[in-house]
Amino acid sequence: MGIDLLPIQWNNDKKLIVKHPRKAFLNSYLNEMIVKAEESLMTEQKKQGSALSKIQVKELMSSLFCNCKEQEGNVVGLFKKMVNDKTKRKRTQEIYAVTLRKIEKFLGKDANSLTFEDINLKWLKKFDEWLTTDCPHLNARAIHFRNLRAVFNKAIEDDLTTNYPFRKFKIGKEATRKRSLPVEQIRSLRTMEVEPYQQKYVDTFFLMFYLMGINAIDLLSATPDQIVNGRLEYKRAKTGTLYSIKLEPEALEIIQKYKGKQHLLRFCDKMKSYRFFMNKMNNCMKKLIPGCTSYYARHSVASIAAELDVPLDTIARMLGHMDSTRRVTLIYVDFNRNKVDEANRKVIDYVLYNKR
Secondary structure, three states, rough: OOOOOOOHHOOOOOOOOOOOOOOOHHHHHHHHHHHHHHHHHHHHHHHHHOOOOOHHHHHHHHHHOOOHHHHHHHHHHHHHHOOOOOOOOOOHHHHHHHHHHHHHHHHHHHHHHHHHHHHHHHHHHHHHHHHOOOOOOOOHHHHHHHHHHHHHHHHOOOOOOOOHHHOOOOOOOOOOOOOOOOOOHHHHHHOOOOOOHHHHHHHHHHHHHHHHOHHHHHHHHHHHHHEEEEEEEOOOOOOOEEEEEEOOOOHHHHHHHOOOOOEEHHHHHOOOHHHHHHHHHHHHHHHHOOOOHHHHHHHHHHHHHHHOOOOOHHHHHOOOOOOOOOOOOOOOOOHHHHHHHHEEEEEHHHHHHHOO
């Protein structure tokens, strides 16, 4: 099934994956496959009118789960191959798996026989209409269609098909609502009286802000040895880009307050999943400021920098974006790095001390 485990990561009594960073996702996937196997066994037994032999069961299971060429030649088979592609980021694999489950739910028992030639403009429109029931937002549905389009591109690359229905089907996109806080609201948040349990979430929000809107996964997985010469050095999980942020005194104060051993922040040492922490943080922030989440720290940095007339190219570099014209990585020459450092200091000074 394409799942690799260490012996200690399998509980044979409970038949569960344990002590694995993706155990929840993998156990969910295994449960779905068990249901699929049982349904196939019952269907085959009804056809034959009797119990299957061990050899027949083995052949049936092999036809369902073995990564043979016949399976890879259809849509579901190639999707599974991409879900198990270890060259992709874990989160990317998980998102492909979600799209695959949507297709299987949409088609039911006919999913395994779906070929690339079966998918045309009419099929895509029908799938889009079906998706609106649990994906009402256009951008959420767009993710599934981009994943399906990527599978088609892979199929064409592997000479599995010449069909390409996305020439006529346009993947929609709607403008993302603004998710930044006004400067006065950020200032009030800094002095707001909060419950003791809420303080670390507020501090984490400000640390993300002081670190130029650093992504949650990059901050919460950071380790003490990534601090080099007063800078946080890391590779962005999302893009693989090397990045370096100067640690301003305000950021250092928070890091020192929550100093960890294995991680930069001590509450990450025993954290099961950064997403679990972020869910709790976002719930906390929404109570303090309606609608506010960790993303507001990142968006606020960009909005305030623009308000202070920081050039767009510098703002893009602050956020760790790839240069769209030159496609250079964010390993800056000193001049460019200094520009980014100065812009970040300018944003912090304006928010905390009202200096322009």
